Amino acid sequence: MSTSNSTTEDERVYAGIFGCIMVIGLPLNAVSLWILLRRHSFKSPNAVFMVNLALSDLIAIISLPMRIYHHATGTPLGIITCLFSVIIFRNNLRSSASFITFISVDRLLAVVYPLRSRHLRTPCNAWKGAALVWGFFLVVNIPEAIGFLKHVQNHTEHNCFQSHYYRSVTRSAIIYLQIVFLVTTLAVNIVCTVMVSWTLYNHLSVSAKVRNKVNVMLIFAINLVIFCTCFLPVPIHVLTKSNTSITPLVCLTVLSCCLDPLMYYFSFDSFWKKKEDVGRKL
Template identity: 60%
Template sequence: MNDTVEGGPQPEPIYAVVFGCIMVLGLPLNAVSLWILLRRHSLRSPNVVFMVNLAISDLLLAISLPMRVYFYATGTWPLGSSVCILTTEIYRKNISCSSIFITFICVDRLLAVVYPLRSRHLRTSSNAWKAVVFVWLFVLLMNIPQSLSMSRALKNCTVAVCFDYHHCWTYDPAWVYFYVALVFTMLAVNVVCTTLVSWTLRSHLSDSAKVRNKVNVMLIFFMNLVMFTVCFIPLYVGLLTIKGTAIRPLVCLATMNCCLDPLMYYFSLDNFWKKKEDVDLETREE
């Protein structure tokens, strides 16, 4: 790929600023969140397992953002097609993994609140880790064909520079439809979980009395719905309806999920700041 190409992308300072702000917020927020989750919480909790992997996914995205900032600030890409593809795949993996892990967190909270006794054999760290490994492998395998297609296109591209490769390569419509169907399915799961938990907390007062800080419980579901409706759904719908660089604002919105996810850790977990020993004791008492 050429560093500068006649007729190629020009500097876009506004996007450099936007991605720079997301990076400045997302990098420390997710680094601190991951440190606290690993240091103060037990990985025997399936909820913590999902949140740790969500933080890892968001941290990888934040680490890749300096490259986007440089590209949009200068309009050039000096690192070649391989690094461009790697950076792009990190972004795609974050969007896919984040939406799936958020859905897992939502389902886990549903089981804990609505079916606390019947779900004990399902809500184990072993099952959570199996699900996490499956998700990472699934997303990796799903992105391999697109990476190979993108690599072939960029090698022969004389116009595009990284992140502005629409002149040379576009998403396969079949894959886009698959991802759109997947993200809407996960949104439906989140809506159903939110409805059932809300109904349980309001209608079954005697059973729900054991649930500490019901506002925080519902905040988890509210944050999940915000993430889907603001970050994920617009991007995937845009891939079907928008061509060229007009998709950039939706990419910015989707990237913001790495800044919003830590809010779920900070404000939705009563014991987020407690020591691991205290959390383990509370987990055994539940």
């Protein structure tokens, strides 16, 4: 009885955490998206990647009521609802990691190779990269959805928010590939951070052109924190086949939706100014 009561309390705590993330993250990302579209438009690749990141976070936040309902009431979700929620969560993790890495690489090119990268740092190329990310992960969703439906057909009960269920419907190859993908993107972010910090503090000519070096480095710091605390724990937990609950780690992953707007603010010296006043600033 005590174990059951403890489990029920934990579920309510999870419902409260997801609720807080939704209440905070929804307006933050909605306002950030509005500012990015209205004030900065798509005149810089940085803005393009941030718009796509904000869209990914908004989609993830919109799916949170399903998790809140499940944890608050203990009611199992329907097959389609469960599939929808899980696919959105996985796509948010992957797409967020991709767009954050694109933002880091764009900052690297802007600071370290400002002249040689002009032909690469265009809105057109940024949209091509964003389209590639969305298209690739949508294709990956096909075998995942098929595996999910096959598992449901062979089991009368399911709980798609548990780690053992995640493993049962996901091929090991996909889990390993996701780990490799996240570690690779993290490595890219680390390299970008080191190169930009080295350039800013060792090349006076470049450093003088960057108006706010602290903001630039804060962007990279936020990126690394998001990767280490939000993106890596869930796939590592699944890979290690731990029997502990995966829900606290999912809470950390979804928390990235509240941290990403900080990056938007620090990315532009004039975040609130009109787009014609901002131009192509770093």
